[in-house]
Every structure is written in structure tokens, then in C-alpha cells.
Amino acid sequence: MAPPPYGAGLAGILPPKPDGEEKKEEKVDYLNLPCPLPFEEIQREALMSLKPELFEGLRFDFTKGLNQKFSLSHSVFMGSLEVPSQSTETIKVPTAHYEFGANFLDPKLMLVGRVMTDGRLNARVKCDLTDNLTLKINAQLTHEPHYSQGMFNFDYKGTDYRAQFQIGNNAFYGANYIQSVTPNLSMGTEIFWLGHQRKSGIGFASRYNTDKMVGTLQVASTGIIALSYVQKVSEKVSLASDFMYNQMSREVTSSFGYDYMLRQCRLRGKIDSNGVVAAFLEERLNMGVNFLLSAEIDHSKKNYKFGFGMTVGE
Amino acid sequence: MASAAAEKGKGPADAEDTAAASAARLAREWTTWAMKNAKVVAHYGFIPFVILVGMNSEPKPRLAQLLSPV
Numbered sequence: 001m002a003p004p005p006y007g008a009g010l011a012g013i014l015p016p017k018p019d020g021e022e023k024k025e026e027k028v029d030y031l032n033l034p035c036p037l038p039f040e041e042i043q044r045e046a047l048m049s050l051k052p053e054l055f056e057g058l059r060f061d062f063t064k065g066l067n068q069k070f071s072l073s074h075s076v077f078m079g080s081l082e083v084p085s086q087s088t089e090t091i092k093v094p095t096a097h098y099e100f101g102a103n104f105l106d107p108k109l110m111l112v113g114r115v116m117t118d119g120r121l122n123a124r125v126k127c128d129l130t131d132n133l134t135l136k137i138n139a140q141l142t143h144e145p146h147y148s149q150g151m152f153n154f155d156y157k158g159t160d161y162r163a164q165f166q167i168g169n170n171a172f173y174g175a176n177y178i179q180s181v182t183p184n185l186s187m188g189t190e191i192f193w194l195g196h197q198r199k200s201g202i203g204f205a206s207r208y209n210t211d212k213m214v215g216t217l218q219v220a221s222t223g224i225i226a227l228s229y230v231q232k233v234s235e236k237v238s239l240a241s242d243f244m245y246n247q248m249s250r251e252v253t254s255s256f257g258y259d260y261m262l263r264q265c266r267l268r269g270k271i272d273s274n275g276v277v278a279a280f281l282e283e284r285l286n287m288g289v290n291f292l293l294s295a296e297i298d299h300s301k302k303n304y305k306f307g308f309g310m311t312v313g314e
Numbered sequence: 315m316a317s318a319a320a321e322k323g324k325g326p327a328d329a330e331d332t333a334a335a336s337a338a339r340l341a342r343e344w345t346t347w348a349m350k351n352a353k354v355v356a357h358y359g360f361i362p363f364v365i366l367v368g369m370n371s372e373p374k375p376r377l378a379q380l381l382s383p384v
Contacts (some may be wrong), residue, residue: 066368066369066375067371069368070367070369070375072380100361102364103364104364104367104371111363112364113360113361115361119357121356121360121361123356141353141356141357143357148353
């Protein structure tokens with residue numbers, strides 16, 4: 001028997017698409033579902049809107065393209081970096097560094113390397129071994145022994161599913177699988193195993209998205225439940241909210257944010273249930289020149305972070 | 315006495331399992347050596363490798379473009 005027409009209820013609520021793609025009135029072909037987003041990108045819209053790269057201090061990035069695929073980047077940062085600490089006080093370390101980077105971007109091969117003045121290397125490699133199989137390598141190498149980290153990912157993309165296998169240092173093994181269940185809903189699962197600490201975990205995730213909204217749910221055996229919801233109010237405005245419950249530490253965090261994508265600027269702001277208010281502005285001054293302003297205010301911990309910067313180059 | 319007897323009892327057993335265990339131990343040592351050296355090679359050689367691949371891609375950029383800030 002053919003599956004029932006999908007979205008008959010939704011067609012009454014959402015406006016019809018102007019370009020004639022009447023997807024909602026077609027029957028769903030369950031054998032021909034679209035490929036889902038990769039498992040780690042399930043919360044992509046929520047992360048883009050709610051977690052901009054806030055910084056404190058001065059940031060200057062210069063990217064120089066040598067040809068279409070190859071570019072060099074020079075980056076200077078002078079300011080404070082927060083060191084994660086167990087106590088309620090935040091520890092800030094004033095740092096200044098210069099980072100040199102080389103990027104090679106090809107449809108089939110991507111090589112990104114960044115090296116800092118203290119010798120730390122951040123390398124990312126993405127290579128399409130075949131049409132469906134991709135190898136990704138992500139590594140942070142330092143001169144200090146035992147502080148380097150590396151992760152190898154093998155991704156396989158099927159017609160309506162994706163599978164990934166990960167190998168990391170410290171004997172970390174992980175695998176995840178995500179499948180499109182309907183044109184709008186995809187569900188996935190992941191397991192991981194930490195060799196040195198003999199810990200393993202399993203998690204489930206699901207993502208429901210339409211043209212106007214994205215909702216995700218993630219549950220992990222480490223005791224974390226995370227939900228997120230992003231609503232695209234218009235072409236230029238998105239609102240996002242996020243909820244996380246950590247059973248081990250009995251912490252609940254929730255945040256609401258907005259994302260305005262205007263012609264000359266992109267403004268993101270959010271407020272947290274911990275009373276933290278943050279905003280991030282990227283203003284396009286000229287072709288290829290962006291001015292950045294970042295602010296994060298936490299009155300309860302007396303942590304005020306303001307930063308400004310400039311990005312030159314594509 | 316007791317310890318010498320225990321050692322003698324362990325002797326032939328030791329000879330047996332070092333034959334198999336030594337192969338595993340050697341394999342582990344070689345992989346550790348290989349990983350350490352691979353890490354050093356990657357650390358020093360990754361950025362030059364990216365630059366090499368980039369300078370040989372089409373259209374070939376000139377060396378002056380690599381070094382100049384413009």
C-alpha cells in the first residue's frame with residue numbers, strides 16, 4: 001500500500017512555496033529520502049546562532065589568496081583567554097600570539113594548517129577517497145609531550161543515511177549513524193569507547209526540520225540531554241533557543257538568541273539562564289574588510305569580556 | 315628458598331610466554347616509535363606540505379606572491 005500523503009496538516013498552516021515546488025502535497029517516496037546532515041552537524045543552525053566566537057581583546061586576521069584554491073593567513077591576537085577552572089572564579093590569562101596558516105581548498109581535498117608562535121599546530125585534512133567515503137583528520141600537535149590530540153574520521157555517505165567511524169588518541173573509538181526517516185525527520189545514534197579510562201557511552205539524536213524551523217534532541221548516556229529549536233522568522237532574522245540538562249552535575253542551562261543577517265552586518269545576541277548576556281557583531285566595512293565587536297557580560301561572576309577586531313580578506 | 319623455588323617454577327613458563335609476548339611487545343614498541351616519529355614529521359612538515367601542494371596547484375602562484383604582504 002502506498003504511504004499516506006504526508007504533510008496534509010502542514011499544508012494548511014505553512015504558506016505554499018512560491019517557486020512551484022509543491023512538496024507538501026506530493027506523496028512521500030520513502031525509498032527516495034534525502035541524505036541527512038552529518039551527525040555532528042545536527043545542531044548546526046542552533047550553534048551558528050547561539051555560539052559565536054566571543055573573544056576578549058584585539059583580534060586581527062588577514063587572509064591572502066594566492067590563487068582560487070590556496071591562501072595564506074596571518075592572525076594576531078592580544079587579550080585574555082579564559083582558562084577553565086573548577087572553582088566558580090574565572091581565571092583569565094593574558095596572552096598574545098601570532099598564528100600563521102596555510103589553506104588549500106579543493107572540492108576533493110581540503111588542507112588547513114595553523115601554527116602559532118609557541119609551536120602549536122592545528123591541522124585539518126578532509127579528503128574524498130571515493131564519491132561516498134571521506135577521510136577527515138583533525139589534530140592539535142604541541143611540543144609538550146602528551147598534550148597532542150588527533151582524531152581520524154571515516155565518513156560514509158549512503159543514499160539516505162550516513163555512517164562515521166572515529167579513531168582518536170588515548171585509544172578513543174567512536175561510531176555514529178544517522179538515517180532519514182521522513183523527508184523532515186532524521187534520527188541517529190552514536191557510541192564511543194575511551195580506552196584509557198575504560199568508559200563507554202551511547203547516545204541518540206534526532207532532528208526535525210522544515211523550511212522554517214529546526215528542532216533537535218540529543219540524549220547521551222553521559223547524562224546529558226540537549227534540545228534546541230531554531231525558527232527562521234524571515235530571510236534576515238532567526239531566533240534560536242537551546243536547553244541542556246546535565247544529570248551528573250544537576251545543571252540546567254537554557255539560552256535564547258537572535259541572529260540578524262543583514263546586508264552589511266551580522267548581529268547575534270543571546271541571553272543565558274546563568275544571567276550571561278552576549279552579543280557579536282560583524283560589520284562589513286568594505287569588500288573583504290570586516291569589523292568585529294564581541295561582548296559578554298556576566299554580572300554574577302563579575303566577568304566582563306569585550307573585544308574588537310578586524311578581518312581582512314575573504 | 316621460597317622465592318628461588320617460585321622463580322625456578324616461573325622460569326620455563328617465562329621462556330614460553332616471552333616468545334609470544336615478546337612479539338606483541340616488539341609490535342607495540344614499533345607502533346609507539348612509529349607514532350612518535352609520525353607526530354614529529356606531521357608537526358614540522360604539515361605546513362610546508364600544504365604550501366607545496368598549494369604552490370603546485372593551477373594557476374601556479376609565484377614565489378614573490380608567497381612572501382610579499384600585498
